Amino acid sequence: MSADEMRADEAKPGESVHRGDPVVVDRYTAGARINHWITAACLILLAISGMALFHPSLFGLTALFGGGQATRAIHPWIGVVLFFSFSGLFLRFWRLNLWKGADTTWLARLNKVLGNRDHEDPDLVEIGKYNAGQKMVFWGMTLLILTLIGSGLVIWDEYFASYTTITQKRLAVLLHAGAAVAIICIWIVHVYAAIWVRGTISAMTKGQVTGGWAWRHHRKWLRELVTGGPRPAE
Amino acid sequence: MFPPIPNPDLKAATKFGEKDLIRRSASRVAEPAQKLTPMAKLIDVSKCIGCKACQSACLEWNDLREPVGFNDGTYNNPPDLTPTSLTVMKFTEWVNPETRNLEWLIRKDGCMHCADPGCLKACPAPGAIVQYSNGIVDFVHENCIGCGYCVKGCPFNIPRISKADSKAYKCTLCSDRVSVGQGPACAKACPTQAIVFGTKDEMKQWADGRIKDLKSRGYKNAGLYDPPGVGGTHVMYVLHHADQPEIYAGLPRDPRISPLVEIWKGVAKYAGLAVMGAFAVFGVLHHAVMGPNRVTREDESAAKQLTETQS
Ligand code: SF4
Ligand code: SF4
Ligand code: SF4
Numbered sequence: 001m002s003a004d005e006m007r008a009d010e011a012k013p014g015e016s017v018h019r020g021d022p023v024v025v026d027r028y029t030a031g032a033r034i035n036h037w038i039t040a041a042c043l044i045l046l047a048i049s050g051m052a053l054f055h056p057s058l059f060g061l062t063a064l065f066g067g068g069q070a071t072r073a074i075h076p077w078i079g080v081v082l083f084f085s086f087s088g089l090f091l092r093f094w095r096l097n098l099w100k101g102a103d104t105t106w107l108a109r110l111n112k113v114l115g116n117r118d119h120e121d122p123d124l125v126e127i128g129k130y131n132a133g134q135k136m137v138f139w140g141m142t143l144l145i146l147t148l149i150g151s152g153l154v155i156w157d158e159y160f161a162s163y164t165t166i167t168q169k170r171l172a173v174l175l176h177a178g179a180a181v182a183i184i185c186i187w188i189v190h191v192y193a194a195i196w197v198r199g200t201i202s203a204m205t206k207g208q209v210t211g212g213w214a215w216r217h218h219r220k221w222l223r224e225l226v227t228g229g230p231r232p233a234e
Numbered sequence: 235m236f237p238p239i240p241n242p243d244l245k246a247a248t249k250f251g252e253k254d255l256i257r258r259s260a261s262r263v264a265e266p267a268q269k270l271t272p273m274a275k276l277i278d279v280s281k282c283i284g285c286k287a288c289q290s291a292c293l294e295w296n297d298l299r300e301p302v303g304f305n306d307g308t309y310n311n312p313p314d315l316t317p318t319s320l321t322v323m324k325f326t327e328w329v330n331p332e333t334r335n336l337e338w339l340i341r342k343d344g345c346m347h348c349a350d351p352g353c354l355k356a357c358p359a360p361g362a363i364v365q366y367s368n369g370i371v372d373f374v375h376e377n378c379i380g381c382g383y384c385v386k387g388c389p390f391n392i393p394r395i396s397k398a399d400s401k402a403y404k405c406t407l408c409s410d411r412v413s414v415g416q417g418p419a420c421a422k423a424c425p426t427q428a429i430v431f432g433t434k435d436e437m438k439q440w441a442d443g444r445i446k447d448l449k450s451r452g453y454k455n456a457g458l459y460d461p462p463g464v465g466g467t468h469v470m471y472v473l474h475h476a477d478q479p480e481i482y483a484g485l486p487r488d489p490r491i492s493p494l495v496e497i498w499k500g501v502a503k504y505a506g507l508a509v510m511g512a513f514a515v516f517g518v519l520h521h522a523v524m525g526p527n528r529v530t531r532e533d534e535s536a537a538k539q540l541t542e543t544q545s
Contacts, residue, residue: 211534
């Protein structure tokens with residue numbers, strides 16, 4: 001191993017610390033990033049095509065997909081791709097997103113986080129690879145995607161019309177719309193957080209963040225990478 | 235006898251147009267300056283002999299061919315509405331508990347042309363479903379996207395989505411014929427005048443006479459089926475047992491647009507957009523007030539120190 005790489009990367013591919021100025025930390029493997037961006041693209045396409053059928057004033061968005069018929073036909077298939085793509089992310093990240101006692105503390109002091117004052121609170125500094133907000137996005141997405149694929153299959157009339165009653169379909173369509181609104185809201189939070197916390201986006205574009213970013217937002221994670229601490233069980 | 239509708243002078247006839255619309259799916263329409271007279275088709279179940287002349291006439295007029303199917307042990311053929319059978323006779327063998335008589339109830343199933351149509355309310359495609367000021371609810375196939383939302387919206391389980399072209403089909407009340415002054419094909423073909431067509435007022439009057447006659451013959455619960463839950467319908471039934479419409483192959487007692495559909499197409503639309511908008515606005519405001527969360531020089535040097543002490 002080259003001298004300026006720390007030994008932690010043996011334990012987990014895509015996570016190693018490169019010394020220098022600034023320090024650079026690997027956060028995501030290329031596989032994880034591709035997986036993420038496929039999921040992201042699907043989610044955005046689903047939101048656009050779904051909203052086109054949700055509110056009449058947005059029906060014009062169907063033009064982006066080649067008209068109403070095409071939108072109706074393609075939307076569920078994008079959903080299927082999203083489901084499998086997100087499953088990949090789930091398998092990669094679920095362990096690191098298990099809820100810990102410290103996450104409850106973080107959540108209780110959300111006002112400090114939102115007020116850019118989390119760095120003054122010693123309890124809010126030592127964060128692992130994910131903070132409570134990120135974990136909630138993860139579990140929220142997981143739950144909602146399951147709801148969406150489940151209710152989506154019920155109303156995918158082209159193939160499954162005969163398997164459910166009309167009342168079940170009515171319930172499914174309402175659930176589908178509600179879950180879609182919720183997931184779009186979570187998506188807005190996710191994207192906003194990535195923009196607000198500067199230095200975050202490079203994690204998903206280049207796979208790397210600066211050491212300072214890791215120190216500021218995920219200090220426990222950084223320490224563990226540097227010392228080869230108790231990972232990946234955390 | 236109900237006077238048959240004469241064949242009009244076709245030269246004078248005009249088609250329904252935009253000016254006659256009172257509802258259009260996923261759109262707003264201006265109140266028409268001049269409204270057409272509300273029309274209705276009256277189906278007198280007590281007179282129907284189940285000959286299916288109306289069913290054949292419907293296939294003929296609309297140039298539809300129902301593929302050969304299977305006999306399910308009843309006279310229903312096909313067993314249910316299909317994209318090519320816009321109307322189907324539903325035969326029910328019912329034993330009257332009072333008289334112990336077997337009664338053969340034959341109901342012509344098909345779109346009821348609701349005054350408050352759930353199909354239209356649910357449809358997301360602008361102009362795929364329209365309602366004319368005379369009450370006819372029509373599907374405009376060019377605009378239909380085949381989503382099947384109309385199926386979920388309809389309290390009578392009427393529209394069917396074709397596997398061939400993924401579009402929704404149902405009885406049009408022969409809007410193409412009515413627009414040029416003719417009666418529906420099914421009404422014209424009915425040999426017993428169990429189906430009659432005219433203005434809604436005329437049809438109610440005609441029904442009154444029929445109901446009196448039925449009552450005088452011992453059907454004390456005879457009545458008109460014009461359910462108020464959907465604002466009344468432009469296809470009405472005279473039933474000999476109007477107190478129990480369910481016995482006529484499951485005709486709903488009190489049909490109305492499902493509350494689930496009302497929520498989905500009402501408050502959910504506005505609340506959904508509002509909530510999404512609120513999240514976006516919160517983001518913008520938060521950023522404007524708080525500014526970005528930036529990594530400082532101290533953070534970078536702390537990280538550097540950490541890595542160096544470990545080597
Ligand atoms: S019966 Fe169903 S399809 Fe016909 S107008 Fe009423 S809601 Fe629409
Ligand atoms: S299937 Fe066609 S008519 Fe029915 S709701 Fe969808 S777009 Fe409207
Ligand atoms: S009104 Fe016309 S479309 Fe409707 S059932 Fe009669 S013939 Fe068929």
